Amino acid sequence: MQTTDSxxxxxxxxxxxxxxxxxxxxxxxxxxxxxxxGPHQVPLWFWWDGHALWLCTGEATATARNLRADPRVRLAxxxxxxxxxxxxxxxxxxxxEVPEExxxxxxxxxxxxxxxxxxxxVYVRVSPETVLxxxxxxxxxxxxxxxxxxxxx
Numbered sequence: 001m002q003t004t005d006s007x008x009x010x011x012x013x014x015x016x017x018x019x020x021x022x023x024x025x026x027x028x029x030x031x032x033x034x035x036x037x038g039p040h041q042v043p044l045w046f047w048w049d050g051h052a053l054w055l056c057t058g059e060a061t062a063t064a065r066n067l068r069a070d071p072r073v074r075l076a077x078x079x080x081x082x083x084x085x086x087x088x089x090x091x092x093x094x095x096x097e098v099p100e101e102x103x104x105x106x107x108x109x110x111x112x113x114x115x116x117x118x119x120x121x122v123y124v125r126v127s128p129e130t131v132l133x134x135x136x137x138x139x140x141x142x143x144x145x146x147x148x149x150x151x152x153x
Contacts, residue, residue, distance in 0.1 A: 008138045011153030015145050018084050018133045021077060022048040026109075030055065031074040032066035040066055043078070047102075047109045052127040053086070054102045059094070059120035067092055073126055083143075087130040098123040 009017065031041045040062045046053045053075065057063045067073060067090045077084040093099070095115045102123055107113040114121035131146035133139075145152055 009135070011142060011145070014133050014139070014142075015151055015153040018131060018145055021082075021084060022053070023050075025077055027078055028053065028055070029076045029078060030063055031076070032063055032070070033072075034062070034066045034069060037062075045106075045110055046075075047106045049101065049105055052125050054106050055124040055126070056106060056114045056121050057124065059122045064092065064122045064124075067124060075126060075128075082135050083133060085132045086126070086128040088126045088128040091125045091127075093123045093125070095121045095123065099125075 026045055027043045028046045029041055030044050031039060033039045042057075042061075042063055044055045044057060044063070046055045048054075071090045071092075073088055073090045075086040075088070093102070095103075098115070102125060103113065103115060106123070114123070127149065128146055129149050130144065131151075132143045133145050134143040
């Protein structure tokens with residue numbers, strides 16, 4: 001989704017638009033870091049349950065390894081004209097231990113159930129602690145929509 005709308009939205013509009021995008025979008029950039037190897041970034045599919053993002057990745061991937069070592073994560077939706085960035089803490093669940101709600105929501109959205117595949121997968125639940133959103137310079141002021149896990153608008 002590309003937008004060039006430079007009309008300044010108020011906090012309520014930005015929050016509404018951001019929550020709607022989280023429910024609609026498919027991909028998110030996931031940024032993690034390893035204490036020795038440094039930053040790692042990868043796009044993954046996600047499902048938004050209204051409170052947290054659910055992702056899935058291979059158990060042996062750098063993303064899974066990094067999150068087990070340090071659960072702090074940054075996420076970003078892919079549109080650079082309509083920026084949404086999230087910061088949070090990840091919880092990793094082996095596929096056999098994932099809460100049913102997370103697995104079922106992910107499967108319903110993508111038509112793929114990693115639990116049924118031969119590979120070893122990890123589900124990741126990220127509960128955002130901070131959400132920022134802006135469209136262009138006009139919205140840089142007031143771009144924080146969530147602080148300490150609570151929506152501001």
